[in-house]
Amino acid sequence: MSEYQEFLTERDKIDxxxxxxxxxxxxxxxxxxxxxxxxxxxxxxxxxxxxxxxxARKYFSNLLVNGQ
Structure with a gap:
């Protein structure tokens, strides 16, 4: 799986x-x-x-900073 596809999968799980x-x-x-x-x-x-x-780590960090 490409890194971009892995990111999309992780982002979707977080969402x-x-x-x-x-x-x-x-x-x-x-x-x-x-x-x-x-x-x-x-x-x-x-x-x-x-x-x-x-x-994906940047993505959840951004969620934390913005109060989820």
């Missing part, structure tokens, strides 16, 4: 989680990308997403 009511709680960066912890607003369910591409 779906945000639309379902999840919020970004914690980000852990390492050499293999970022692990983003999402937590649901109402039922406290949590999901961890491994974001590998630089553009």
């Amino acid at each position: 779906v989680l945000i639309q379902q009511g999840f919020r970004i709680i914690k980000v852990t960066e390492n050499l293999s990308g970022a692990f983003v912890l999402f937590k649901h607003k109402q039922n406290n369910r949590s999901v961890t997403l491994h974001v590998k591409t630089a553009n």
Whole structure:
């Protein structure tokens, strides 16, 4: 898969989680990308997403700065 296609896939996963009511709680960066912890607003369910591409990391960073 091309890097652009991988970015689109990761961006779509982030958007779906945000639309379902999840919020970004914690980000852990390492050499293999970022692990983003999402937590649901109402039922406290949590999901961890491994974001590998630089553009997707910029995307969720932008969401954080703009208040999701």
